[in-house]
Amino acid sequence: MTDQIPPAPPPQTPPPVAGTVGSAGAGLAGNGGIGAAAMAASVGRAKEVGTAGAVGAKKAVLSPKEAFKQALSQGSDKESGSAAKENGDIGPSSNVIDFVDNIIENGITLGVSDIHMEPFEARSRLRYRRDGTLKEVEEFATFLHANYSAVSTRIKILASLDISERRLPQDGAIRFDYKAGDDIVDLRVSVLPTSCGERIVMRIMDKSALNMPLADLGFPEAEFAKIQKAIHSPQGMILVTGPTGSGKSTTLYAVLNSLNDPEINLMTAEDPVEFKVEGIGQVHVKDNIGLTFTAALRSFLRQDPEVIMVGEIRDKDTGDIAVKASLTGHLVLSTLHTNDAPSTITRLINMGIPSYLITSSLTMVIAQRLARKICLSCKTEDMEATKESFLSLGFPEDVASKAKAYTGTGCDECFDAGAKGRRAIHEILVITRTIKEAILANKNDIEIGDIAKAKDGFVTMQDTGRALILEGMISIEEFKRILMIED
Numbered sequence: 001m002t003d004q005i006p007p008a009p010p011p012q013t014p015p016p017v018a019g020t021v022g023s024a025g026a027g028l029a030g031n032g033g034i035g036a037a038a039m040a041a042s043v044g045r046a047k048e049v050g051t052a053g054a055v056g057a058k059k060a061v062l063s064p065k066e067a068f069k070q071a072l073s074q075g076s077d078k079e080s081g082s083a084a085k086e087n088g089d090i091g092p093s094s095n096v097i098d099f100v101d102n103i104i105e106n107g108i109t110l111g112v113s114d115i116h117m118e119p120f121e122a123r124s125r126l127r128y129r130r131d132g133t134l135k136e137v138e139e140f141a142t143f144l145h146a147n148y149s150a151v152s153t154r155i156k157i158l159a160s161l162d163i164s165e166r167r168l169p170q171d172g173a174i175r176f177d178y179k180a181g182d183d184i185v186d187l188r189v190s191v192l193p194t195s196c197g198e199r200i201v202m203r204i205m206d207k208s209a210l211n212m213p214l215a216d217l218g219f220p221e222a223e224f225a226k227i228q229k230a231i232h233s234p235q236g237m238i239l240v241t242g243p244t245g246s247g248k249s250t251t252l253y254a255v256l257n258s259l260n261d262p263e264i265n266l267m268t269a270e271d272p273v274e275f276k277v278e279g280i281g282q283v284h285v286k287d288n289i290g291l292t293f294t295a296a297l298r299s300f301l302r303q304d305p306e307v308i309m310v311g312e313i314r315d316k317d318t319g320d321i322a323v324k325a326s327l328t329g330h331l332v333l334s335t336l337h338t339n340d341a342p343s344t345i346t347r348l349i350n351m352g353i354p355s356y357l358i359t360s361s362l363t364m365v366i367a368q369r370l371a372r373k374i375c376l377s378c379k380t381e382d383m384e385a386t387k388e389s390f391l392s393l394g395f396p397e398d399v400a401s402k403a404k405a406y407t408g409t410g411c412d413e414c415f416d417a418g419a420k421g422r423r424a425i426h427e428i429l430v431i432t433r434t435i436k437e438a439i440l441a442n443k444n445d446i447e448i449g450d451i452a453k454a455k456d457g458f459v460t461m462q463d464t465g466r467a468l469i470l471e472g473m474i475s476i477e478e479f480k481r482i483l484m485i486e487d
């Protein structure tokens, strides 16, 4: 991705060293000089204006809530932006620079995954995606709207994009110096011109998500043992499935990290390579030059690997070669977009892979979702949960008649979302002899699921979800959102 970015134009105004601090101080004079908010702005400054950042003292560590409030006061205390409004093309003012640093720094502190900025005719909107849900930060709207083009120019400078190009979409990246050197956080930036101006989405790349130990992913002990057995087999194919945003990459990387060993050759084909991992040969797939998943996989087989990870099985070609690799002494890991584990098998068959090849290569399918956990600070009994609602979720009669469910009403801790933090819900289908027989007998996905439950103790995501409702960890609403998806 980054290698397709046009050369970075130099910032058109020099980094405002003294000016930044002076004007930030002036802007906050009403608050008693350069307060914590001004420091928050300066210490978070991205690399290229680091000289200004060095002026501020190291700021105290703030809780997400404090940081959030501070960012809000920062945004609304700023001048109205009348000057900045006109100068979008000659470089952003220091207030704009502070504003951009703040929305990024606070987004990272709050653990958001994406920052959305959208211009409309009468207003502009800034939204944070947190735990999977978008929420507007209304306090930023006025400043953002008054300075929209200057803010987007600032972001394009940080992302090394062409600031004069306003008609075509651009993709870039920012390496953000979080908390003045505490950590470098990578952001992926997408700029899309709309009829009202440039819509910008910044994805905050969360390295920690790809460094999760397998043991911390929440697999029950028995399931964890099955996974250990499958990933330490010298050959076979393990597929992880689920919709976008279900945490598939986290699971795959946890497996790869647990296998990353000097005695093992690991190769991956990814689209794109989001995080570089030492010890793994990662290939960035580029369809436009013919470096497809299939082409990468073919080449891998001549690179003497033990373990191969291919980002996604999209078609028969990729499927064929993944199957072939897994039959010839390689452990193959990949993903597929299917709703559950049993339907993954029917998907492969529909792709044109013969069932006898599936039964001889596939060892395990892990399907998963990410569920939002009820916020512990505003958790309360869900009074709308009736016996009928439990029955409709598949609870048995005797449980439904006396079960209780919980929900979050929304509070300061969870920014009114009613939920805070997420956990994965998995289902693990081991391709046992019983399942192989079912596949060869052309059973459909529902039949395969029923056979697995009856004979192999298969636990579905819905079973786990129902247990989590009774435990009070997830709400009925969340269960419906992630686990009642129709094909």
Ligand SMILES: [Zn+2]
Pocket: 375, 376, 377, 378, 379, 408, 409, 410, 411, 412, 413, 414, 415, 416, 417, 418, 419
């Ligand atoms: Zn709450």
